[in-house]
Amino acid sequence: MLTRITYSFEKFEQVLVRGGTLTLVVALLALSWLNSPWGASWLYLWENPLTISYGTYTIAKPIGSWVQQVLLPLVYLILGMELKRVLRVGELKERTSMIFALAAALGGMLIPVAIYLYLVPPAAQAGWPVVATADAAAVLALLALASNSLPLSLRAFLSSTAIMQGIGSLLLSQVLYTSIQNLLALSVATGVFGLLVVLRALRNRTMWLYLLLGLVMLVSFLLAGVQGAVAGVLLALVIPIHSRVREEDFVTSTDTVMGQLHALRMMKRPEPGEEMEEDFQAAVHTLRANCTKALSPLRRLQQRLLPWASYLAMPLFALAFVPFAYNSFAWRDLLGPVPMGVFLALVLGKPIGILLFVWLLSLTGVAHKPPGLHWGQLTGGALLLGAGFILSLFQAQQAFAIPEQLTLVKISIYAASALAGVFGMLVLSVAGKQKDLPHPKV
Known part of the structure; x- marks a missing residue:
């Protein structure tokens, strides 16, 4: 530990x-x-078409094309978020x-x-x-x-x-x-990015909303003939990088939880080998909830998506x-x-x-x-x-x-x-x- x-x-x-x-x-x-x-x-695996249809709309592309157009944007999203973090608050933040x-x-x-x-x-x-x-x-x-x-x-x-x-x-x-194939789809993608910029300016931190709009932007770019990786880069630009929890508040809350656990141990005075499992797990659960709240949206999203990009998207593209x-x-x-x-x-x-x-x-x-x-x-x-x-x-x-x-x-x-x-x-x-x-x- x-x-x-x-x-x-x-x-x-x-x-x-x-x-x-x-x-x-x-x-x-x-x-x-x-x-x-x-x-x-x-050859059969990657050149075999995969068809997605909804009503009268049908998209049929080789499986390899789906890997390139849908999974690789995830890699660029991760790279874009890391570059933003490094330049804004990380190792290269100095001018x-x-x-x-x-x-x-x-x-x-x-x-x-x-x-x-x-x-x-x-x-x-x-x-x-x-x-x-x-x-x-x-x-x-x-x-x-x-x-x-x-x-x-x-x-x-x-x-x-x-x-x-x-x-x-x-x-x-x-x-x-890039040769634009659908101006309407490009307009939708541009409008969605503008909406993401507005959400960022309003300090909105609802991550599912960012991801949903990012998915709409990705599909719109693909229909317009633009590489989906561009959607990954643009989404990375608007993900909030700062936590809404202040450092002082996080330290104070952590000290309070640990102080309460220590006080319980002093009050109950468990014998050697006697467990305080319920109290211990309650404190751990509280600390975990506080840590989740304190993580910035960018750090939280990167932690969740980085393994998918590294262990799935890149190897599948290589394959x-x-x-x-x-x-x-x-x-x-x-x-x-x-x-x-x-x-x-x-x-x-x-x-x-x-x-x-x-x-x-x-x-x-x-x-x-x-x-x-x-x-x-x-x-x-x-x-x-x-x-x-x-x-x-x-x-x-x-x-x-x-x-x-x-x-x-x-x-x-x-x-x-x-x-x-x-x-x-x-x-x-x-x-x-x-x-x-x-x-x-x-």
């Missing part, structure tokens, strides 16, 4: 690391399944830390995109979101493998930078490339979209401009862009790296951010319609994620032995 206070990021990190590891295992199993004698069953992370995210998007656009032909340039994104689950899992003694500030910084890139690339790609047939491509095609553009942008463009932007920012004196971090640790972390994995694969599904080209891009993402992970972990394994260097002077 004796344990230290567990902060929100640590819980988020623990679940996401386990979820990322499970997703990797599922991805390997899916690859084996598709390329086994039973591969036809994999300088926030600016430093924003610069890293911007550099990690612009330079890879520039490399990709330079290398690929015009017909494939719409695939730039593949290299602009990053996968927080993959990065945290690799950090856990690299060392168990890396500072919290580094882990929070890399996680937040990855989330910024993932959300930024999603929103930009939807704004630039449905990660595999490719080993005989569906020629090895020489991997040297083509598109797969090489993806590979080089992730492996080289990510760390170069991140380190260049944060170094230039440090030169200006506007912001500095988080305290306690070495440039060697930042270099290793920047390399790890080249592991796009699930979120890069999600963007690839949207950008590349030709199956043969999509397969080549998938392989490039896998190769880049593996190489970035190996190099990043090698650098981090020795970075702890280095002494920190002073900030550059102008």
Whole structure:
């Protein structure tokens, strides 16, 4: 029972690391399944249509499409809530830390995109979101493998930078490339988001109402031809982050309950081995009720949904979209401009862009790296951010319609994620032995 206070990021990190590891295992199993004698069953499972009908309205989509359009928004909702928490009240709430992370995210998007656009032909340039994104689950899992003694500030910084890139690339790609199919549905989605903003301004904390309206917004976006993940991001923006219970009131009520339990023990003076089970359980029940009331809506919703996103949504997406047939491509095609553009942008463009932007920012004196971090640790972390994995694969599904080209891009993402992970972990394994260097002077 004796344990230290567990902060929100640590819980988020623990679940996401386990979820990322499970997703990797599922991805390997899916690859084996598709390329086994039973591969036809994999194709049948995910390409078989699932139909939902109500009256005269009918929606029929392959099961894989339902996974992508309905479950992945849950992942973006979780990522959006975590980013909001970190920037508003968490590890990056200080202005300088926030600016430093924003610069890293911007550099990690612009330079890879520039490399990709330079290398690929015009017909494939719409695939730039593949290299602009990053996968927080993959990065945290690799950090856990690299060392168990890396500072919290580094882990929070890399996680937040990855989330910024993932959300930024999603929103930009939807704004630039989405073709609206139903203006009425888009108007409904926009109106629902406006209503959510009003509820937030009125300090409403009825979570079932937020979730119900978020579901309506998700369906409206899907009918309009917009990715459902956008609904997850927008819903995260309006979830209240502060508790309605003050810290002083929570501490006072907890002390009161514990004082009453202690007074009962002193009054009844139970003999050794004699139980006060009813009193004890009543006190525990009261404390639990008080803790539930004191949790902010964002923290409460994240605690409930995070396991579903980590242990269900991400592994199912990996099972449905990660595999490719080993005989569906020629090895020489991997040297083509598109797969090489993806590979080089992730492996080289990510760390170069991140380190260049944060170094230039440090030169200006506007912001500095988080305290306690070495440039060697930042270099290793920047390399790890080249592991796009699930979120890069999600963007690839949207950008590349030709199956043969999509397969080549998938392989490039896998190769880049593996190489970035190996190099990043090698650098981090020795970075702890280095002494920190002073900030550059102008």
